[in-house]
Amino acid sequence: MLRPSFAAAPWGLVALLLVAAAGSAAALPRGVDPSQAALYAGPTFTCKDGSKTIPIERVNDGYCDCFLDGSDEPGTPACYSGYFWCQNLGFEPQLLSTSFVDDGVCDCCDGSDEAPGKCQNTCLDRSASERQAVRDHVAFVRRALDEKQALISSAVEKQRAWQNRKGLISSEVSSQAAEVNKLQAQVKQAEAIAEADRQRLAQEAEAQQEAARAAEEARQQAGEQAADAAAEAARQQQQQQQQEQQQADAAQPPSQEPEAETDEERGRRIASQWIKPPADGEEGAYEGEGLGEDGEGGHMDDDAYPYEDHEDELDDEDYHHHGDDDMAEPPLPEPPSAAEHAALEARLQAAQDKLEALQAEALNIQRYHLGAANYDFGPNNVFLALAGRCIKDQGKRWIYEACFFDKAVQSEPHAPKNRVSLGNWHGFNSDYTQAYFTDGDPCPGDLPRRSLTVNLVCDDKEHMHGGEEPSTCIYRTNLSTPIACKEADLIKAEQELQQLERHEAEIRSQIAAAEAARRDVSKTEL
Numbered sequence: 001m002l003r004p005s006f007a008a009a010p011w012g013l014v015a016l017l018l019v020a021a022a023g024s025a026a027a028l029p030r031g032v033d034p035s036q037a038a039l040y041a042g043p044t045f046t047c048k049d050g051s052k053t054i055p056i057e058r059v060n061d062g063y064c065d066c067f068l069d070g071s072d073e074p075g076t077p078a079c080y081s082g083y084f085w086c087q088n089l090g091f092e093p094q095l096l097s098t099s100f101v102d103d104g105v106c107d108c109c110d111g112s113d114e115a116p117g118k119c120q121n122t123c124l125d126r127s128a129s130e131r132q133a134v135r136d137h138v139a140f141v142r143r144a145l146d147e148k149q150a151l152i153s154s155a156v157e158k159q160r161a162w163q164n165r166k167g168l169i170s171s172e173v174s175s176q177a178a179e180v181n182k183l184q185a186q187v188k189q190a191e192a193i194a195e196a197d198r199q200r201l202a203q204e205a206e207a208q209q210e211a212a213r214a215a216e217e218a219r220q221q222a223g224e225q226a227a228d229a230a231a232e233a234a235r236q237q238q239q240q241q242q243q244e245q246q247q248a249d250a251a252q253p254p255s256q257e258p259e260a261e262t263d264e265e266r267g268r269r270i271a272s273q274w275i276k277p278p279a280d281g282e283e284g285a286y287e288g289e290g291l292g293e294d295g296e297g298g299h300m301d302d303d304a305y306p307y308e309d310h311e312d313e314l315d316d317e318d319y320h321h322h323g324d325d326d327m328a329e330p331p332l333p334e335p336p337s338a339a340e341h342a343a344l345e346a347r348l349q350a351a352q353d354k355l356e357a358l359q360a361e362a363l364n365i366q367r368y369h370l371g372a373a374n375y376d377f378g379p380n381n382v383f384l385a386l387a388g389r390c391i392k393d394q395g396k397r398w399i400y401e402a403c404f405f406d407k408a409v410q411s412e413p414h415a416p417k418n419r420v421s422l423g424n425w426h427g428f429n430s431d432y433t434q435a436y437f438t439d440g441d442p443c444p445g446d447l448p449r450r451s452l453t454v455n456l457v458c459d460d461k462e463h464m465h466g467g468e469e470p471s472t473c474i475y476r477t478n479l480s481t482p483i484a485c486k487e488a489d490l491i492k493a494e495q496e497l498q499q500l501e502r503h504e505a506e507i508r509s510q511i512a513a514a515e516a517a518r519r520d521v522s523k524t525e526l
Contacts, residue, residue, distance in 0.1 A: 029059050030075030030112075031084040031101065039071070047071055070098060077101045086112055089514060090507045091123035110511070116519050121511045124504070134500055138493040144460040145490055147482035148382065155377070155384035162369035169362045176355045183348040190336045190344060197335040364388040368405065375405055378432050382483050393464040393477045400452065400467035400477045408437035408452045410475065422452040422475055432456065433484065443473035452476065458485035 032040055039045065046053040047066035054065050060075040070082025075098075082098035086108030094108060101113050109126050111119025336344070368375065368387045377384040386404035393400040394413070400422070402408045408422040423437035433456050440450030452475045454464075459480030467477040 031060070031082075031098070032074050033083070033085040033095065045072060073098060075101065077103070084108075084113055086110060088112075088123050089121070089511050090504075091127045110514075116515075121515065123511070124507065131500060131504070134493075134497055138490075138497045140460055141458070141485060141490045141493050144458055144482045144485040145487065147460055148485055151385040151483060152380045152382050155381045158384060159369060159372075159381070162365045165361070166365050166369065169358065169365060173355070173358045173362055176351065176358055180348070180351045180355050183344070183351050187344055187348055190341055193333055194335045194341070360388065376427060378428065378483075383428075383432070385483065391462070391464045391479060393467040395467050398467060400464070400475065402435070402437065402452065402454055402464065402477070402479070404435065408440070410450075420450065422450050435479075440473075447473050449473070450475065454479050456481060456484035458482070458489060460485075 028034065028037055029040055039048070040056065040059060043056055044053050045056050045059050048069045048071040049066065051068060052065055054072060058065060059072050062073070062076050062078050064070060064073055064079040064082075066072040066079065066082075068081065070079025073079045073082050074084055077098050077100075080097075080099055084096045084098050084101050086094040086096055088094055088108055088110050091109050096107050096113060100107050102115065104114070104118075106119035107113045108119075109123040110121045113119075364387065368384065375387075377387070383404065388405075390401050390403040390406075393402075396413070399411045399413055399416075400408070401411065403425075405425050407424050409419045410422050411417075411419040421440040423440035426436040426438040428435050435454040435456065437452040437454075438449070440452070442449055450473045455476065455478045457478050457480045460482055462479070462481045464477055464479050467475065469475050
């Protein structure tokens with residue numbers, strides 16, 4: 001069964017120990033809350049609801065006189081509606097239903113809800129985690145202040161570095177800008193060469209495809225022409241055979257058998273089918289081809305060697321052809337490989353990053369070193385550690401970005417270019433617990449322009465969190481940072497720890513004394 005408890009209002013552990021050290025509730029009837037002590041101080045007792053008045057001796061007599069509130073039996077289970085107060089020396093006091101008193105279960109950590117000797121006092125064990133929390137807090141503040149001191153030292157070093165760099169930074173920015181321009185030109189040239197090579201390859205591929213299409217069309221056309229020529233030759237041969245047969249039939253007498261064809265005649269007939277007869281006026285090309293009239297070897301016609309008269313033309317063409325080759329454009333340089341191009345782009349990116357860093361440094365020197373008189377960097381210039389930096393509160397719906405001594409913006413996580421200004425740097429409050437950005441982008445209607453308040457919280461690590469818009473166009477967030485920690489925080493924490501350690505021993509002594517007193521009372525009652 002769940003055993004309800006009614007804890008008193010939370011106190012600091014040190015305050016609880018001090019209250020416990022101041023005294024105990026031994027003089028009151030068992031189970032009485034010290035805040036109700038006046039009700040049990042006289043010779044009589046009146047129920048809290050005023051329903052009955054009884055002699056003080058009848059309090060905790062095991063009989064429920066105050067039936068509605070059970071206030072006459074705070075130390076016994078006689079009334080179901082009453083409450084038992086656990087002193088819990090060394091831990092937090094607790095109100096417990098009286099139905100759980102003397103039931104054999106130790107509900108109060110000091111064991112006061114059961115008979116003496118039944119339960120051990122475990123209150124200090126229960127408070128061990130809280131005591132450790134106090135010790136951890138002291139260590140935390142010390143660590144945060146160490147970080148703060150490191151930031152103060154870095155601010156001093158930053159000013160010294162800016163002093164040394166202010167005469168050099170301008171020339172370094174110019175030199176680095178020239179390096180970036182040179183690398184940009186190289187990247188551009190490499191991209192142009194690569195693009196030209198891509199176009200060349202594309203043109204060659206297109207030319208190859210066009211040549212393949214032309215060759216295929218030529219093959220198809222040649223095949224069609226060859227087929228047509230063969231068909232025409234077969235048709236003409238058939239016609240000629242038919243004509244010859246008809247002529248031969250006509251030359252023979254009808255009643256006589258045709259004379260047998262001699263071998264010479266048959267050879268001439270077959271030859272005539274394949275050799276075109278010479279036209280009128282042409283010399284017989286079939287009788288002594290390439291010879292003179294007498295059949296002896298004679299000279300060849302001029303047309304027999306058609307290239308002789310054009311030798312000079314060929315030489316001229318050949319000369320001009322080679323001349324064109326000599327005047328052709330030189331071939332394009334070899335395009336860079338993918339690895340070479342990536343390496344060049346990486347060099348360019350690194351050079352651009354270095355240039356941006358140098359430009360930012362130059363701006364910081366101009367603003368926060370040469371123009372330091374225009375800013376309040378706090379005690380010991382500790383907030384100089386935030387100068388030139390932007391810190392983000394990465395919320396789920398919005399991102400709040402505060403650039404100390406400059407500006408603040410709000411953007412969307414998935415659309416970082418969708419930004420609104422939350423104001424320009426305005427300054428700190430008097431104790432450096434808040435920073436303000438004002439005069440941001442306009443708000444709808446007559447509302448003030450957007451603004452951001454940054455609450456500075458002591459922490460040993462830096463992070464921004466809790467961004468919200470508590471009212472329209474009024475924004476706030478929290479910056480946890482060692483800069484916000486103060487020596488006073490450490491002094492207070494160490495004092496609490498000292499009090500805790502001093503009173504813990506006293507509480508142990510009081511617990512032992514209380515246990516002894518309860519045992520004595522128990523013996524007396526017996």
